[in-house]
Amino acid sequence: xxxxxxxxxxxxxxxxxxxxxxxxxxxxxxxxxxxxxxxxxxxxxxxxxxxxxxxxxxxxxxxxxxxxxxxxxxxxxxxxxxxxxxxxxxxxxxxxxxxxxxxxxxxxxxxxxxxxxxxxxxxxxxxxxxxxxxxxxxxxxxxxxxxxxxxx
Amino acid sequence: xxxxxxxxxxxxxxxxxxxxxxxxxxxxxxxxxxxxxxxxxxxxxxxxxxxxxxxxxxxxxxxxxxxxxxxxxxxxxxxxxxxxxxxxxxxxxxxxxxxxxxxxxxxxxxxxxxxxxxxxxxxxxxxxxxxxxxxxxxxxxxxxxxxxxxxxxxxxxxxxxxxxxxxxxxxxxxxxxxxxxxxxxxxxxxxxxxxxxxxxxxxxxxxxxxxxxxxxxxxxxxxxxxxxxxxxxxxxxxxxxxxxxxxxxxxxxxxxxxxxxxxxxxxxxxxxxxxxxxxxxxxxxxxxxxxxxxxxxxxxxxxxxxxxxxxxxxxxxxxxxxxxxxxxxxxxxxxxxxxxxxxxxxxxxxxxxxxxxxxxxxxxxxxxxxxxxxxxxxxxxxxxxxxxxxxxxxxxxxxxxxxxxxxxxxxxxxxxxxxxxxxxxxxxxxxxx
Numbered sequence: 003x004x005x006x007x008x009x010x011x012x013x014x015x016x017x018x019x020x021x022x023x024x025x026x027x028x029x030x031x032x033x034x035x036x037x038x039x040x041x042x043x044x045x046x047x048x049x050x051x052x053x054x055x056x057x058x059x060x061x062x063x064x065x066x067x068x069x070x071x072x073x074x075x076x077x078x079x080x081x082x083x084x085x086x087x088x089x090x091x092x093x094x095x096x097x098x099x100x101x102x103x104x105x106x107x108x109x110x111x112x113x114x115x116x117x118x119x120x121x122x123x124x125x126x127x128x129x130x131x132x133x134x135x136x137x138x139x140x141x142x143x144x145x146x147x148x149x150x151x152x153x154x
Numbered sequence: 155x156x157x158x159x160x161x162x163x164x165x166x167x168x169x170x171x172x173x174x175x176x177x178x179x180x181x182x183x184x185x186x187x188x189x190x191x192x193x194x195x196x197x198x199x200x201x202x203x204x205x206x207x208x209x210x211x212x213x214x215x216x217x218x219x220x221x222x223x224x225x226x227x228x229x230x231x232x233x234x235x236x237x238x239x240x241x242x243x244x245x246x247x248x249x250x251x252x253x254x255x256x257x258x259x260x261x262x263x264x265x266x267x268x269x270x271x272x273x274x275x276x277x278x279x280x281x282x283x284x285x286x287x288x289x290x291x292x293x294x295x296x297x298x299x300x301x302x303x304x305x306x307x308x309x310x311x312x313x314x315x316x317x318x319x320x321x322x323x324x325x326x327x328x329x330x331x332x333x334x335x336x337x338x339x340x341x342x343x344x345x346x347x348x349x350x351x352x353x354x355x356x357x358x359x360x361x362x363x364x365x366x367x368x369x370x371x372x373x374x375x376x377x378x379x380x381x382x383x384x385x386x387x388x389x390x391x392x393x394x395x396x397x398x399x400x401x402x403x404x405x406x407x408x409x410x411x412x413x414x415x416x417x418x419x420x421x422x423x424x425x426x427x428x429x430x431x432x433x434x435x436x437x438x439x440x441x442x443x444x445x446x447x448x449x450x451x452x453x454x455x456x457x458x459x460x461x462x463x464x465x466x467x468x469x470x471x472x473x474x475x476x477x478x479x480x481x482x483x484x485x486x487x488x489x490x491x492x493x494x495x496x497x498x499x500x501x502x503x504x505x506x507x508x509x510x511x512x513x514x515x516x517x518x519x520x521x522x523x524x525x526x527x528x529x530x531x532x533x534x535x536x537x538x539x540x541x542x543x544x545x546x547x548x549x550x551x552x553x554x555x556x557x558x559x560x561x562x563x564x565x566x567x568x569x570x571x572x573x574x575x576x577x578x579x580x581x582x583x584x585x586x587x
Contacts, residue, residue, distance in 0.1 A: 031349030036550070071206040072353065075216050076329060086304040089202035091216050098357070105329055114257060119222040137202065137216035137223075 021045060028066045030059040040062040071095035075137070078108050078123060083115035083140040090123050092132040100128060108134065115142045156259045157398065160186040160234070161474045162467075163250055163263035165241055165416060168196020169456050170269035170463040172224035177467030178267070179231045183474055186234045186261065188241055188252055195221030196271055197294070198456070200301045203322050205349075209457035220456060244420040246440050265470040267280070268417055268430065268438075268445040269463060272410035272452060283368050291379030293319040293407035297326070306330060308403025312380040313337045318346035318454070318554075320407025325354035334360050335399045338382050340367045340389055343528050347454055347554055367391065374477055377402050377494050379528075388404025412449045423482075426492070427451045431502040433482045434519045434563075436466040437473070441481055444470045451500055451522065454556055458522075469516070480505035488538070488571050492523065493578025496533070497553065501525040504566055504575065518560040523577055525551040532579040536561065538569045551579070 006146040022042045030037040035055050041063050049067060054060045065071060074096045077087035096104065104127055113123060117136045124134035162178045164171045167189035173507060179185045198206070208214055227236070239254040250261040274292040278304030289308055291299075296307050297319060309332055313320045316339035316375065324334045337355060342365045344351045355362050365384055369391045372379035384395035412429045413424070423439045425431040429450040430438040437444050446466035447459045473479045480486065486507035492499045500522050503557075508516075521536065521570065529551050536544040536559075543565040551557060 029348060029352050031352050036348040046473050056578075072357075073214055075203045077202060077304075087302060089216055090224065091202075091204055091219075101329075104210050114282035119219055137222075138199075139222055 018086050021049075026067055028063045030054065030062050031059045032062050041067040043067070049091070051100055070098040072098050072101060072153075074101050076105060076108055078134075079112040080117065080140060081112065081114045082142050084143040085140070088113060088117055088123075089137045089142055090134050092127065092130075093135050094132045096127075096130045096132045100130060103128060104130075104134070115140050156256060157185065158259060158261045160261060160263050162186070162267060162470045163188060163261050163267055164267045164467075165244075165250075166196065166268075166270040166447075167191070167194040167235065167237070168269065168271050168447065169198055169224070169459050170271065170449070170466075171196070171267070172221070172228065173460040173463035174267045174269055174444075174446055174467035174470070175233050176224065176227055176231065177464040178471045179233050180524055181468055181471030181475065183471045184232070184234075186236065187237065188239050188250065189237045190240050190262065192238050194225050194235065194237070198292070199314065200298045201322075202301045204328070206456045209455070210460055214494070214566045217456075230295050241416045244416045245305045246421045246443075247498075248420075248442055263442075264474045265442040265444065266420075267463075268414075268422070268443065268449050269447045269466070269468050270413040270416065271448040272412050274406070275409040275411055276406065278424050282368050282371055284372065285374050287371065287373040287375055287377050289373070289403045290371065291403065291405055293317070293323045293405045296403075297323055297407050299358070300326060300330060306332060308332065308377075308401070310335060310399075310401035311403045311405060312368070312382070312399050312401050313405045313407060315339065315407035315409070316341075316344040316346050316351070316362060316364075317409065318350050318406040320405060321346050321350040321354040323405060323407070324360050325358060328358050328360070333401075334358075336361050336363055336382065336397075337402055337448065338366045338368060340365065340385055343473075343552070345554055348552075363397075365423050366395075369396065371404060377404055380404055405413045409543070410448065410452050412452070413451060415447070417443075417449070425502050426498040427500070431482055433480070433487060433505050435469045435472075435479045435505075435516060436462070436501070437469060437479050439479065439481055439483050440543045442470075442473055446474075451498070451556075454554065458556065458558065462522075465520070472512075472515070477509070480508065484573060488566070488569060489574040490521070490536075491574045491576055493576040495529060495579035496577050497524045497525055499577045506566055506569065506571060508563070513563045516563075518562050519566065520558060520560050522558045524553050524556055525579060526553065528552045529579060529581070531582045533582065534559070534577075535580055536575055536577045539573045539576045541569065543569070543575070547582075548579075560565050 024043040033147045037055045039054045040052045075091040080088040119139040122133045161183040164187045167187045198217035198221040204214045206220040241252045243251040282338040369383045383391040430445040444466040446463040482503040486501040
């Protein structure tokens with residue numbers, strides 16, 4: 003690790019430090035303002051915040067503190083299209099902890115053209131109340147393939 | 155030679171070209187998009203990550219999905235598209251010579267919108283010492299391999315440059331099972347968006363080495379390692395600070411260069427951004443040639459590309475259907491120049507002698523800029539001599555985030571043409587002293 007490396011937001015458990023149970027710095031990514039929001043959890047579970055510029059930031063910091071979520075975007079294999087991969091994403095952000103599990107699942111999925119942008123590829127993935135949807139329309143096209151078969 | 159006529163020819167069918175085309179067509183013009191690739195969408199095809207269109211569609215779309223919305227819109231119109239067609243030459247009379255499977259095509263247009271985008275800066279452009287082994291790629295090339303063509307360019311990576319594509323690729327490669335040892339940035343701050351640093355590097359514990367650069371590429375046939383070192387203020391590596399990474403691939407995310415070869419052939423004058431100089435109508439020094447998107451200035455957000463491109467499309471349509479728009483070489487054009495702390499500013503000229511009807515149709519003057527380095531607590535000011543036409547307090551400003559503001563055209567009208575409009579940052583501390 004270099005001394006010049008950017009400080010990552012630290013998670014500080016404050017033992018016996020007043021009433022705050024847990025404190026975390028969250029850099030808001032909702033808009034380019036990039037507010038640095040300090041989230042403090044009180045013993046009764048409520049969250050106190052400092053540094054948020056707007057309501058959306060408050061929501062983001064709260065989610066990021068309690069249960070961080072991300073929209074996952076990756077690819078699945080497609081047959082009979084001019085490219086071997088179909089881009090997909092989760093329809094809504096899902097728990098950050100589950101991303102690897104979803105990636106493993108999607109690595110085994112294969113679909114066949116035609117696919118329309120928005121088509122559901124995996125319904126309610128891992129029971130997370132999010133669908134995996136196609137993010138590109140790919141018609142049947144086996145003539146202009148740019149790469150033929152992916153390794154197994 | 156095949157000959158085609160159109161009202162507006164649009165060079166490049168990426169996000170800028172698509173938005174300009176839809177807008178110009180809506181305004182009532184015949185539009186032809188000329189696209190080099192066999193597909194529309196440009197770079198968005200390989201940008202499969204989410205985050206596009208938040209402003210425009212109020213959704214976080216993936217890149218191909220955003221492009222698909224425009225492609226679907228396009229199919230409802232009479233816009234013509236020439237895919238697989240490469241522009242070879244372009245004249246100030248707006249004649250375009252292009253080549254495709256059918257041979258050479260001559261396109262005679264009444265107006266042209268330049269929307270060719272950028273290409274990536276390569277290893278040659280930044281001069282890294284060492285052999286020339288396999289395993290050195292630009293981040294965008296690697297992105298195409300991984301997201302479209304379906305193969306991994308390596309197993310262990312070092313990424314030079316903390317631009318957005320580089321950081322996004324760090325996460326993407328990690329997801330595909332690779333190990334990313336480091337992202338290395340010569341500047342003392344990340345050059346991409348904060349959101350990408352948080353979600354692509356911090357989330358995966360990928361270290362970001364600021365004020366560091368690659369000093370050696372090891373390996374003769376294939377990359378066998380990368381040595382980085384800390385740099386001083388003049389970007390010179392500091393001996394004794396070297397760190398070696400046992401990796402097999404180096405990705406370069408070291409900037410984008412607007413693709414203006416065709417623009418130059420038509421006599422379009424280029425400015426500080428390496429993009430065309432334009433006025434408030436996004437018109438270049440050549441009557442009827444407009445520019446938008448990354449070929450004009452590198453954008454962070456596709457939403458801003460679309461807004462700019464729609465304006466270029468609308469202005470091109472106005473120039474074909476209604477007025478001849480003033481251009482930057484006219485005597486009524488006042489220069490807009492970057493001052494203290496500002497890297498560049500667009501438009502480069504504002505034409506003052508504009509008919510009232512046109513001024514009200516085109517709305518306020520939209521100014522975009524990037525700051526030179528991260529600053530806090532500053533006033534962003536636009537002034538001509540002592541006359542301040544815009545002032546806004548900024549808590550933060552970073553080079554990675556384009557700043558856009560609007561000024562009513564009325565505020566320009568009494569300005570002296572000889573006095574350039576300076577756009578600058580004034581530190582709040584300096585003023586207090």
